[in-house]
Amino acid sequence: QEDLVQSGGGLVQAGGSLRLSCAASGRTFQALTMAWFRQAPGKEREFVAAISWRSTSTSYSTSVKGRFTVSRDNAKNAVYLQMNSLKPEDTAAYYCAGKLLMLVPPTAPGEYDLWGQGTQVTVSS
Numbered sequence: 001q002e003d004l005v006q007s008g009g010g011l012v013q014a015g016g017s018l019r020l021s022c023a024a025s026g027r028t029f030q031a032l033t034m035a036w037f038r039q040a041p042g043k044e045r046e047f048v049a050a051i052s053w054r055s056t057s058t059s060y061s062t063s064v065k066g067r068f069t070v071s072r073d074n075a076k077n078a079v080y081l082q083m084n085s086l087k088p089e090d091t092a093a094y095y096c097a098g099k100l101l102m103l104v105p106p107t108a109p110g111e112y113d114l115w116g117q118g119t120q121v122t123v124s125s
Contacts, residue, residue: 010121013123014086017084017086018121036097049061050107064083094118094121
C-alpha cells in the first residue's frame with residue numbers, strides 16, 4: 001500500500017509560479033499512473049493533469065494546458081506539478097492521486113485509489 005504525501009503550495013500573486021510535489025512511500029510507485037486534481041470551495045473535484053506510469057502519456061485540462069507541467073521521477077518515488085502563469089481561478093486545494101497500471105491516465109477522480117492529503121494553492125489578484 002502506497003501513502004502519498006504532498007508538499008508545496010502556498011500563496012502567490014497572479015502570474016507567479018508554484019511547484020507541488022507528491023512523494024510515495026511504498027514500492028509500487030513505478031507502476032502507478034499519477035494525477036493531480038483540485039477542488040475549490042463549493043465546487044466538485046476536477047481533473048488538472050496526469051502522467052502514465054511509464055511517462056509515455058500526459059494529459060491536461062484545457063484550463064491549465066500550456067501553463068502547468070506534470071512530471072515524475074521514479075527514482076525518487078515522486079510526481080510534480082509545475083504551475084506557471086497562475087491565475088486567481090487556479091485557487092483551490094490540490095490533490096495528487098494514483099492508480100495502478102493505467103497506460104492512458106483516467107480523468108475521473110473515482111478512477112483513482114490513492115490520494116494525497118491535499119495542499120492549498122491561493123493566487124491573489
